[in-house]
Amino acid sequence: MKKLLLSSVLVASLFAMNSDSDINTKIQKLEKEIQTLKSELYKTQNKLNPIAANNHLFFSLDIRTTYDAIREKTTDGMGYTTIIPNPDGSVTFSGFNPNIPSKTYTNQIFTNRVILTGVAKPSDNLKATVRIEANNMFGMNSNNQYSPYNNISWVANETPDDINIRLKEAFFNYHFGPNNGLMFSAGRRPATEGFPANLRAGDDPNSPLAHLINMEFDGFSFEIGNDIFSTISDKFSDWGTWIKFCAGRGYSSSKGKWPYDGSPAYSKDNFKNTDFAGFILVPYDDGQYSLWTETVWAWNMKGYNFVTQQDAINAQNGLDFNASMQDLGNYFGFNTIFKADGIGDGISDFLDNTTAFISFALSKTNPKSGKQMLGSTDSKTGTSWWIGADMPGIGDNDRFGVNFVRGSKYWRSMTYGEDTLIGSIAAVRGKAYEVYYNAEIIPHLTAGLRATYIKYDYAGSDAFFGLAGNPDQQVYIEKASDIRAYIRYKF
Known part of the structure; x- marks a missing residue:
């Protein structure tokens, strides 16, 4: 101008x-x-804007205020009413009650989430991203007293709590090779709100696929893009084939700088490192129809297990027993998704702008000798189906969607922090139903409504790999619902 x-x-x-x-x-x-x-x-x-002008650093801001009305109903049965921490790090399950009646819990929670993102791109083939987040409930709460694992690094940004600012992402992407078709990345990777979970939030998808993995992690990735595959065969160019290898660490065995027992700084503790590796393979993606797959292995998964054989006997007889956090075994997971970004070709504007998908996922545990994973010393296989669609609304800038998930008895997704306060729909052992509506009020300001209902068939959907993940527990959440409304500014 x-x-x-x-x-x-x-x-x-x-x-x-x-x-x-x-x-x-x-x-x-x-x-x-x-x-x-x-x-x-x-x-x-x-x-x-001296920073943007001189160093090519750009900022974006995301502020979301949310209201959730949650309702959770437990089953009838027997169970333990108190968990008592012990000085040695174990816990005692005490206060056994042979007749715990069904009970319904309700709550209304306001939360405020703020995300600040900085992106630096000094050249076309190098980009660094840093994202920090504060996600708090309105007013003070008692999470630190009742939820000791609420702020672990995998889920700290996805579970509303205090007003502390935490690191959500910090990584770089470096493209190189023929046509910059190779990519290496390291740091705290964007691992939440992958497809299809991003649709319900109205965001672009991250990696990996959310049905199998939807939690933050620190690690590395290496991608071989379609430009590289195209040099092998023209068919790969038409198919849009690419692959990404990923590896990370979920737990570092370390006593820290000044161990209280006199050990050397950063010497190993009593646990083993929890590591994982896997790959995302997209054999076909023509821009409209695509097939995505994800495969992952993880080692030394943790959870509470019986301290002695007598504790297991006491648990069977309804007596108090002790349990401690232990390395329990390994994990394998696989996920495949068929996606359509537009149904048909010119049938209608509605179908042209509809995204539909069907996702199948499989998990398999491999317990160490004598250890229990998901309540069993045997290897257990679980499966889950996720079917959904994201469709145009009645206006120019609004969309609505539906989700249905069904998981088996031993299904175990690698997620704790999916953005639903009653639990992860991806991890459900049972059935989950969801509808949502997102609309633009004015540019950069949106609002949305979402209703989620979960019918659990088994216990342990959102638990660790130990006793809490046992699907045969007699007292658990049987039904849960979450009615959510939000307003969001993003620029």
Whole structure:
């Protein structure tokens, strides 16, 4: 616009001239004025945004205020009413009650989530991203007293609690090789709100696929893009084939800088490292129809287990027993999704703008000798189906969607922090039903409604791999619902 105004002034001035000398004089004067104006604009830009102007660092802001009305109903049965921590790190399950009646819990919770993102891109093939987040319930709460694992690094940003600012993402992507078709990345990776969980939040998808993994992690990735596959065969170019390898660590065996037992700094504790590795393979993606797969292995998964054989006997007889956090075994998971970004070709505007998908996932435990994973010393296989669609709404900038998930008895998704206060629909052992509606009020300001209902067939859907993940527990959440409303500013 400023260039257009300057050009208009110059043209008008030229037509007003009566001689060549006058024209030359006026042109020289205008050139000086243009240079002066450019200098002033440059100084003004630097004052307004010196970081962006000089170092190519760009910021974005995401503020979301949410209301959740939750309702959870337990089953009838028997169970333990108290969990008592012991000085050695174990816990005692005490206060056995042979007749715990069904009970319904309700609550209304306001939360405020703030995400600040900084992106630096000094060149076309190098980008770094840092994202920090505060996710708090309105007012003070007692989570630190009742939920000792509420702020572990896998889920700290996904579970509303205090107003502390935490690191959500910090990583770089470096592209290299032929046509920059190779990519290496390291740091705290974006691992929540992958497809299809991103649809319900109205966001772009992250990696990995959310049906199998939807929790934060620290690690590495290496991608071989379609440009590389295309050099092997033209078919790969048509198919849109690519693959990404990932590896990370969920628990570091370390006593820290100053161990209280006199051990050397950062020496190993009594646990083993929890590591994982896997890959995302997209064999086909033509822009409309695609097939995605995800495969993952994890080692030394943890959870509470019986301290002695007598504790297991006591538990069977309804007596108090002790349990401690232990390395229990390994894990394998697989997920495949068929997705359609538009159904058919020109049948209707509605179908052209509909995203539909069907996802199948499988999990398999491999307990160490004598250890129990998910309540069993045997290897257990679980499966889950997730079917859904995200569709245009009644206006120009609104969408609504539906989700249905069904998980088997021993299904175990790698997620604790999916954005549903009653639990993860991806991890459900039973059935989950969900509808949502997201709409734009004005540019950068959106609002949404979501209703989630879960019918659990077994216990332990959102638990660790030990006793709490045992599907045969007699007291557990049988039914749960969450009615959510939010308003969100994003720029």
